[in-house]
Amino acid sequence: MAELRFPDGFLWGTATASYQVEGAVREDGRGESIWDRFSHTPGKTFEGQTGDVACDHYHRYPEDVEHMARMGMNAYRFSVAWPRIFPEGKGPVNQKGLDFYRRLVDALQGRHIQPCLTLYHWDLPQALQEKGGWDNRDTGRYFAEYAHTLYQALGDRVPLWITLNEPWVAAILGHAFGQHAPGFGDFPLAMRVVHHLLLAHGWAVEAFRHDGPRRAQIGITLNLSPVEPATGKEADGQAADLADRFTNRLFLDPIFRGAYPELPDLMRSALPQATPEEMERISTPVDFLGVNYYTRQVVEADPQGLYGVGMVPARGDLTEMGWEVYPQGLYDLLIRVHREYHPQAVYVTENGAAFADEIQDGEVDDPRRIAYVREHLSRAHAAIGAGVPLKGYFYWSLMDNFEWAFGYSKRFGLLYVVPGSLERVWKRSARWYAQVAQANAVPL
Numbered sequence: 001m002a003e004l005r006f007p008d009g010f011l012w013g014t015a016t017a018s019y020q021v022e023g024a025v026r027e028d029g030r031g032e033s034i035w036d037r038f039s040h041t042p043g044k045t046f047e048g049q050t051g052d053v054a055c056d057h058y059h060r061y062p063e064d065v066e067h068m069a070r071m072g073m074n075a076y077r078f079s080v081a082w083p084r085i086f087p088e089g090k091g092p093v094n095q096k097g098l099d100f101y102r103r104l105v106d107a108l109q110g111r112h113i114q115p116c117l118t119l120y121h122w123d124l125p126q127a128l129q130e131k132g133g134w135d136n137r138d139t140g141r142y143f144a145e146y147a148h149t150l151y152q153a154l155g156d157r158v159p160l161w162i163t164l165n166e167p168w169v170a171a172i173l174g175h176a177f178g179q180h181a182p183g184f185g186d187f188p189l190a191m192r193v194v195h196h197l198l199l200a201h202g203w204a205v206e207a208f209r210h211d212g213p214r215r216a217q218i219g220i221t222l223n224l225s226p227v228e229p230a231t232g233k234e235a236d237g238q239a240a241d242l243a244d245r246f247t248n249r250l251f252l253d254p255i256f257r258g259a260y261p262e263l264p265d266l267m268r269s270a271l272p273q274a275t276p277e278e279m280e281r282i283s284t285p286v287d288f289l290g291v292n293y294y295t296r297q298v299v300e301a302d303p304q305g306l307y308g309v310g311m312v313p314a315r316g317d318l319t320e321m322g323w324e325v326y327p328q329g330l331y332d333l334l335i336r337v338h339r340e341y342h343p344q345a346v347y348v349t350e351n352g353a354a355f356a357d358e359i360q361d362g363e364v365d366d367p368r369r370i371a372y373v374r375e376h377l378s379r380a381h382a383a384i385g386a387g388v389p390l391k392g393y394f395y396w397s398l399m400d401n402f403e404w405a406f407g408y409s410k411r412f413g414l415l416y417v418v419p420g421s422l423e424r425v426w427k428r429s430a431r432w433y434a435q436v437a438q439a440n441a442v443p444l
């Protein structure tokens with residue numbers, strides 16, 4: 001049978017995030033996070049749904065690790081809930097919180113699954129938000145102390161560390177558009193948060209280099225999308241270039257080039273004046289880049305749009321999120337990042353799709369998800385062939401979970417989570433992905 005073989009040692013994993021799967025939000029000393037506060041605020045999430053229970057992963061993680069092992073996974077990307085380690089964001093360590101992640105890492109190692117630990121996947125301790133959150137530079141200092149605590153506790157057993165998940169989403173959706181926690185609609189605030197998140201990343205990498213685990217590697221995960229103009233018109237090309245600067249390059253350039261991209265005056269003036277020392281810190285070299293790829297953006301010149309940029313509504317093969325299924329975008333993106341930013345290594349830290357999954361007689365047949373993953377993996381394989389140092393792929397997500405403002409209404413998982421019982425049921429895509437991981441090859 002024709003197949004696409006991946007390099008020996010390629011990582012096959014799935015990804016989750018603490019607030020989306022753990023539940024147990026008041027257990028073992030966990031403090032409140034900004035997502036606890038946001039999801040409990042009326043009108044913010046689908047039907048007022050929250051992560052209070054989520055997938056109850058906090059208690060069911062042994063079963064979940066067993067599912068991963070049966071799938072033949074050799075890696076698992078998860079995030080640590082900062083408020084479990086420091087309920088107030090700083091101060092005394094909550095040992096019971098640390099113990100949960102020690103148990104999780106032990107369970108993964110026991111099944112030869114490499115942990116990939118994300119330090120921040122948006123669940124900032126509410127106590128720090130009350131001191132200004134990411135608008136306060138001190139938060140970045142506390143983040144580095146939190147990171148250092150985890151390096152000491154888990155460093156010799158976690159080979160891959162990610163400082164931040166999608167700082168663009170945390171900054172812009174959380175502080176400019178108000179769709180994510182903490183829910184502000186203040187563009188200048190959002191641009192200060194961009195800079196403070198990057199400083200936090202730099203302080204955490206410096207701490208890692210200074211006395212972190214020797215054999216481990218550290219990077220950052222960015223949400224990246226190829227941006228294409230709607231037409232060949234000059235104005236649309238300029239709109240696409242601006243959208244690319246504001247989404248992709250806003251983080252790629254500081255981290256890999258030590259400078260922000262050229263931006264329109266209004267946008268640029270909202271960024272704090274960065275000193276050379278700060279840009280040096282932000283661009284402390286990383287060992288890898290994590291890429292979260294889901295779809296492309298098509299834009300056009302639109303005088304009514306933000307900064308004259310209009311998003312062209314996606315058409316054609318759409319997921320339940322309304323995102324265009326566009327596998328070629330993964331290839332284009334990986335090639336561009338490789339050629340223009342030269343990361344030492346790249347991982348696809350998220351790629352996946354929500355479809356209208358239905359369970360019938362205990363079965364979930366999801367052919368569109370199988371096609372989605374097969375097509376994206378074929379482009380990832382082509383990128384490797386073109387020289388991109390792609391070392392692994394993490395499907396989003398292991399299981400259906402709390403999809404932020406959409407609550408539980410969007411199912412991305414390979415495992416179907418039954419409402420109420422929270423029973424995990426393998427979708428057909430889980431069995432298909434298991435074959436890929438076990439063969440280290442994609443069947444065509």
Ligand SMILES: OC[C@@H]1[C@@H](O)[C@H](O)[C@@H](O)c2nc(CNc3ccccc3)cn21
Nearest residue numbers: 017165166169223292294350396403412
């Ligand atoms: O939406 C699916 C996942 C989400 O569950 C993850 O927590 C998050 O890391 C994630 N990022 C994207 C892509 N970026 C994005 C763009 C606009 C809004 C929200 C996320 C998708 N996803």
